[in-house]
Amino acid sequence: MIEIEHVTKRYGEKLAVDDLSFVVRPGIVTGFLGPNGAGKSTTMRMILGLDAPTRGSVRVNGRRYRDLAAPLHEIGALLEARAIHTGRSAANHLLAMAQTHGIPRSRVDEVIDLVGLRDVARKRAGAFSLGMGQRLGIASALLGDPRTVILDEPVNGLDPEGILWIRTLLKGLAAEGRTVFLSSHLMSEMALTAEHLVIIGRGRLIADTTVEEVVRQASLDAAVRVRTPDAAALRDALAGDGVIVESSAAGVLEVRGAPSERIGEIAAREGLVLHELTPQRASLEDAYLRLTGDAVEYHTGDGGRAAGDLELVA
Amino acid sequence: MSAPALSPAVPGRVAGPAAAGGGVTQARVVRAEWTKLWSLRSTRWSLLAAVVAQAALGIIVAAAQMSRWGSLSPHDRATFDSIDVGVGGYHLSQLAIGVLGVLVISGEYSTGMIRSSLMAAPRRLPVLWAKLGVYAAVTFVLMLVSALVSFFGVQAIVSGHHLQHGLGDPHALRAVVGTALFLTVLGALALGLGALLRNTAGGIAAFVGLMFVLPGVVALLPGSIGDSISPYLPINAAFTVATSTFDGPHHLATWTGFAVFCGYAAIVVLAAAVQLVRRDA
Ligand SMILES: Nc1ncnc2c1ncn2[C@@H]1O[C@H](COP(=O)(O)OP(=O)(O)OP(=O)(O)O)[C@@H](O)[C@H]1O
Ligand SMILES: [Mg+2]
Numbered sequence: 196m197i198e199i200e201h202v203t204k205r206y207g208e209k210l211a212v213d214d215l216s217f218v219v220r221p222g223i224v225t226g227f228l229g230p231n232g233a234g235k236s237t238t239m240r241m242i243l244g245l246d247a248p249t250r251g252s253v254r255v256n257g258r259r260y261r262d263l264a265a266p267l268h269e270i271g272a273l274l275e276a277r278a279i280h281t282g283r284s285a286a287n288h289l290l291a292m293a294q295t296h297g298i299p300r301s302r303v304d305e306v307i308d309l310v311g312l313r314d315v316a317r318k319r320a321g322a323f324s325l326g327m328g329q330r331l332g333i334a335s336a337l338l339g340d341p342r343t344v345i346l347d348e349p350v351n352g353l354d355p356e357g358i359l360w361i362r363t364l365l366k367g368l369a370a371e372g373r374t375v376f377l378s379s380h381l382m383s384e385m386a387l388t389a390e391h392l393v394i395i396g397r398g399r400l401i402a403d404t405t406v407e408e409v410v411r412q413a414s415l416d417a418a419v420r421v422r423t424p425d426a427a428a429l430r431d432a433l434a435g436d437g438v439i440v441e442s443s444a445a446g447v448l449e450v451r452g453a454p455s456e457r458i459g460e461i462a463a464r465e466g467l468v469l470h471e472l473t474p475q476r477a478s479l480e481d482a483y484l485r486l487t488g489d490a491v492e493y494h495t496g497d498g499g500r501a502a503g504d505l506e507l508v509a
Numbered sequence: 510m511s512a513p514a515l516s517p518a519v520p521g522r523v524a525g526p527a528a529a530g531g532g533v534t535q536a537r538v539v540r541a542e543w544t545k546l547w548s549l550r551s552t553r554w555s556l557l558a559a560v561v562a563q564a565a566l567g568i569i570v571a572a573a574q575m576s577r578w579g580s581l582s583p584h585d586r587a588t589f590d591s592i593d594v595g596v597g598g599y600h601l602s603q604l605a606i607g608v609l610g611v612l613v614i615s616g617e618y619s620t621g622m623i624r625s626s627l628m629a630a631p632r633r634l635p636v637l638w639a640k641l642g643v644y645a646a647v648t649f650v651l652m653l654v655s656a657l658v659s660f661f662g663v664q665a666i667v668s669g670h671h672l673q674h675g676l677g678d679p680h681a682l683r684a685v686v687g688t689a690l691f692l693t694v695l696g697a698l699a700l701g702l703g704a705l706l707r708n709t710a711g712g713i714a715a716f717v718g719l720m721f722v723l724p725g726v727v728a729l730l731p732g733s734i735g736d737s738i739s740p741y742l743p744i745n746a747a748f749t750v751a752t753s754t755f756d757g758p759h760h761l762a763t764w765t766g767f768a769v770f771c772g773y774a775a776i777v778v779l780a781a782a783v784q785l786v787r788r789d790a
Contacts, residue, residue: 240789240790243624243628243631244627244628244631245624245627245628245789245790246789246790247789260631261631261632261633263532263631264531264532264533265531265532265533266533266628266629266631267628267629268532272628274621274624276621276624277620277621278621278622278623278624278625278628279620279621279622279625280545280549280616280617280620280622281620282549282550282551282616282620283545283548283549283622284548287544287545287548288548288625290548291541291542291544291548292541292625292629294537294540294544295533295537295538295541295629295630296531296532296533296629297531297534297537
């Protein structure tokens, strides 16, 4: 359980986190979303006692991080920036971390195997690829077998194999009943792994909700595309009841507010011919962008979309 | 979903050590810092360089002097002191010990390792004390052994000209142990500078500036002012404990000088400690 209460963080003039409050509940994956510069990494560093809040309180399992007697057993973290000496081998890095808590050497070997670094454990961490570095960071986070794991953009810069690996790992951690708190820019990534969502922008809370709710909102906005030679008749038959019908071309209708099943049933009842009945896909990323729209700090000129939108069938 | 070749699909909940191992203690942090110190190649090389410098410089100088003893001026012969030559390797080893002292902590800031260190020991000060303790202990032992090797080596070389001293002679043991003490405190001072500045280049510049550049600057001051400040400069205060004897009033007394040097180191370390606790990592 992580409790953030009215936390504000100022770096000089810059307000990085602004009166933020939320709770990360145990036993589920909570996604932490927000555009660049929203304050995700700052919040995570405050949870881990690395940065001190200007105001407010941050508690991990009821205590300030610095008051935890054995922090590595309570919460494991993968930070955005690397936190490993490049001149030291993976094995020695983990050994030194383990020794601070009296964790036996056998556990070091265990986590090395867990993340698949056995073959390179004796090599300098500085020679590691991005993916290997992430694996080592995750090995560090899991060293103390903590109930809570927090990861700052764990898939950033990883290849598809690495992303798949992290996704599988996170699901495994959650399935074991651990609390997982992970940040990302990508709603689509979150929809695959998270159950709960905390969305922030410019340091402020925008939404504290479930993935399901965001998906529901997104699908409400979705349209069904209908191609029919009887466009006018169908339009009349569908009219009313909160149904909105638009036409982008002759013989093509975009219907909102009615699922494809109902449209098909109405057409059958009225004896209208349909050439196509396609539920359009509502993008989760669109729903997310609408939520954060005002809070994006660094707009690109054309409001460019994040790649890899997860489309979902309405 | 099939897992990539390198990795298990799901991390099995390993019957971990969970709270069983207990928490963070100063002793455990010391053990971790010991591992950290020796697991970097740069550290091992720097320490080797310090050992070789401390052990060999005096011996080389003594051998060179003895080989041309006959051609030395009477004054040079009269002022030859086999104790000073015996421990004189510190003129070289101090650089290695100082630079490594800075690196022990600045290297953690430059690589981000400090965040891991502080996450594991969030009270923070234990990390600084452990680093200081481990580095001081390693420096003292290595430099004491190296100084002894050099001391006895030099005595053996100069015995042909009956210039040798025993450890029991006045100032001899004190100079040998003093050399190790001086280098130990110098290492701590450098570590403190590294912690204070959180930057390798800055830390080394501050160390070199304070120890070796400042005396030159002070020498530019008008004679009377320079003379009254000079004995209190870190390096001049520090040398007193590592030198057999001083002529003239331009130096503090042996242990007074060393105490002043320790004072500088304490101030720097204290400032670093305050900052470590107060500032964001
Ligand atoms: N140490 C610091 N000093 C000054 N400003 C900082 C510092 N850390 C963060 N900031 C500022 O605070 C704001 C929040 O940054 P933060 O890194 O927390 O955002 P983020 O949500 O993690 O962004 P991203 O998605 O790009 O990682 C940014 O404007 C950043 O420039
Ligand atoms: Mg970030």
